[in-house]
Amino acid sequence: MKAVTWHAIGDIRWEDVPDPRISQPYDAIVRITASAICGTDLHFVRGTMPGMREGRVLGHEAVGVVEEVGPGVRNLRAGDRVVAASTVACGFCAYCRAGCYAQCDNANPGGPLAGTVFFGGPEAAGGLDGFQAEYARVPYAHVGLVPLPDTVDDGQAVLLSDIYPTAWFGGRLAEVGAGDTVAILGGGPVGQAAVACARLQGAGRVLLVDGLDDRLDLARRQHAETVNFNEEDPVEAIRELTGGIGVDRVIDAVGVDAQHPAHGPAAVSEEERAQFERESRQAAPERRPDGDTWVPGNAPSQAARWAVQAVAKAGTIGTVGVYPPQVTSYPFGEAFMKNLTLRTGNCHHRRYLPELVSLVATGALDPGPLITQWPDTADVIDAYASFDRRESGWTKVALDFGGEGGMPHGFGRTAGSGAATTAGS
Numbered sequence: 249m250k251a252v253t254w255h256a257i258g259d260i261r262w263e264d265v266p267d268p269r270i271s272q273p274y275d276a277i278v279r280i281t282a283s284a285i286c287g288t289d290l291h292f293v294r295g296t297m298p299g300m301r302e303g304r305v306l307g308h309e310a311v312g313v314v315e316e317v318g319p320g321v322r323n324l325r326a327g328d329r330v331v332a333a334s335t336v337a338c339g340f341c342a343y344c345r346a347g348c349y350a351q352c353d354n355a356n357p358g359g360p361l362a363g364t365v366f367f368g369g370p371e372a373a374g375g376l377d378g379f380q381a382e383y384a385r386v387p388y389a390h391v392g393l394v395p396l397p398d399t400v401d402d403g404q405a406v407l408l409s410d411i412y413p414t415a416w417f418g419g420r421l422a423e424v425g426a427g428d429t430v431a432i433l434g435g436g437p438v439g440q441a442a443v444a445c446a447r448l449q450g451a452g453r454v455l456l457v458d459g460l461d462d463r464l465d466l467a468r469r470q471h472a473e474t475v476n477f478n479e480e481d482p483v484e485a486i487r488e489l490t491g492g493i494g495v496d497r498v499i500d501a502v503g504v505d506a507q508h509p510a511h512g513p514a515a516v517s518e519e520e521r522a523q524f525e526r527e528s529r530q531a532a533p534e535r536r537p538d539g540d541t542w543v544p545g546n547a548p549s550q551a552a553r554w555a556v557q558a559v560a561k562a563g564t565i566g567t568v569g570v571y572p573p574q575v576t577s578y579p580f581g582e583a584f585m586k587n588l589t590l591r592t593g594n595c596h597h598r599r600y601l602p603e604l605v606s607l608v609a610t611g612a613l614d615p616g617p618l619i620t621q622w623p624d625t626a627d628v629i630d631a632y633a634s635f636d637r638r639e640s641g642w643t644k645v646a647l648d649f650g651g652e653g654g655m656p657h658g659f660g661r662t663a664g665s666g667a668a669t670t671a672g673s
C-alpha cells in the first residue's frame with residue numbers, strides 16, 4: 249500500500265510499504281478513506297519531537313471502514329464506518345475507566361509509566377504506524393474506533409480524530425465555564441476549533457492570538473476577538489480588552505514550535521532572543537531546515553509566557569500545545585505569584601469523541617469547513633511543506649484515499665447549518 253513515511257528530520261516520503269496485519273486479539277484493520285496532517289506531525293519533521301524510527305508511517309487522524317477485526321473486538325464488524333481516536337487506550341485499566349485514556353496503563357509496550365501512545369509517533373509513544381496510508385492496524389479497536397452515522401461526512405469526522413477532542417479538552421483543562429472570558433493562543437486548527445468548543449462550554453467572550461493574517465481572519469469569521477502579535481503587544485491588548493483584569497481562562501494551542509514576534513511593539517530584546525535561542529536549541533538539538541521549510545519554532549516558551557501574563561489573578565491555563573520532555577523552561581514563579589491553576593497534557597480523545605460525534609450529527613457543531621485543502625495523495629509531501637510554512641490559506645490539510653465507503657465531503661454540511669462552526673461558511 250501507499251503511505252507517508254518518516255525517514256529523518258527533514259525527510260518524509262510517499263512510498264510503498266507492506267500492508268498491516270492483525271497481530272493481537274483486540275486489533276482491527278481499517279481501510280482509510282480520509283486522513284489529515286496535523287501540527288503534531290510537523291514537530292517530527294522539524295526535530296522538536298525526537299525518537300522517530302526510520303520508515304514509520306505518519307498520521308494519527310483518520311476516518312475509514314473496518315476491514316477485519318481480531319477475536320477480542322465484539323462491537324464492530326467488517327464494513328462499519330468509523331473515526332479513530334488518535335491515542336490508544338485499553339478501556340479496562342483504572343485510568344481508562346476514570347476517563348484518563350491518555351494515561352492508559354496497558355497501551356504502551358514500555359509499561360504503565362512509559363507515556364501516552366499515539367499513532368504515527370516516536371518509539372516512546374508506542375512505535376505504531378499511523379493513518380496517512382491506505383490501511384492501518386488499530387490496537388484496542390473496541391475502544392479506539394467510534395462508529396459514525398451517515399449524517400457525519402468524512403471531512404467532518406476526520407477532525408474528530410484529534411483536533412476537536414483536543415480543543416474540547418483544552419477548554420476542560422482551562423475550566424471554561426458560563427460567562428468566562430477566554431483567550432486562545434494559536435489560530436491553527438486546534439485554536440480555531442477551540443473557539444467553537446469554548447463557546448459550547450459557555451464562554452462569554454473568546455479572544456484569539458496569532459501572528460498570521462489568514463488565521464486571524466478565520467477566527468474573526470467565527471466572531472472571536474482577534475489580536476495580531478506582530479502588530480500589538482498581545483498581553484497589553486488582552487488587558488486593555490478586559491478592563492485591565494486579564495482573561496479568566498487561557499488555552500495554549502501553540503506548543504514548542506512557538507514563534508516570537510517578527511516585529512512590532514512586542515518584538516523581543518537581545519537578551520530575550522538569546523534566552524529563546526537557548527530554549528530552541530534544547531528543544532531541537534538536531535534540525536535540518538530546507539530554506540524556510542522544517543524550521544523549528546524560535547521561541548519555545550513564548551506562548552507559555554504570554555499565557556501566564558495575560559490570564560487574570562487566580563485564573564486557569566489549559567495547555568494542549570505539545571511540549572516534549574526535553575523542554576524545561578516555564579515561567580513558574582510568575583504563575584505561582586498569581587495563584588494560577590495550570591493544567592496540561594495529551595488529550596483523552598476517547599473520552600470526548602462519542603459526544604462530539606453526536607454534536608456534529610445533531611448539527612450543533614460543524615467542523616468540516618476548517619479543512620482548507622484536499623491535495624491529491626501523490627502531492628502529499630508538497631502539501632506537508634506548504635502546511636509547515638503556514639502558507640496563506642493552508643490551515644488544515646486532509647487526504648482523500650477515496651474508495652468505496654467514504655462519505656463525500658460536504659455531505660453532512662446541511663446537518664451543521666446554523667451550527668457552531670470553526671471556519672464560518
Ligand SMILES: NC(=O)c1ccc[n+]([C@@H]2O[C@H](COP(=O)([O-])OP(=O)(O)OC[C@H]3O[C@@H](n4cnc5c(N)ncnc54)[C@H](O)[C@@H]3O)[C@@H](O)[C@H]2O)c1
Nearest residue numbers: 287288414434436437438502503506507568569570594595
Ligand atoms: N495535547 C494534545 O493531545 C494535542 C493534540 C493535537 C495537537 N496538539 C498540539 O497543539 C498545537 C497546535 O496544533 P495545530 O495543528 O493547530 O498546529 P499549527 O502549527 O497549525 O498551529 C499553531 C499556530 O500557533 C501560531 N503561533 C506561533 N507562535 C505563537 C505565539 N507565540 N502566540 C500565539 N500563536 C502562535 C502559529 O502561527 C499557528 O497558527 C501543536 O503543538 C500540536 O502538537 C496537541
Ligand SMILES: [Zn+2]
Nearest residue numbers: 286288309410
Ligand atoms: Zn493531530
Ligand SMILES: [Zn+2]
Nearest residue numbers: 338341344352
Ligand atoms: Zn487503559
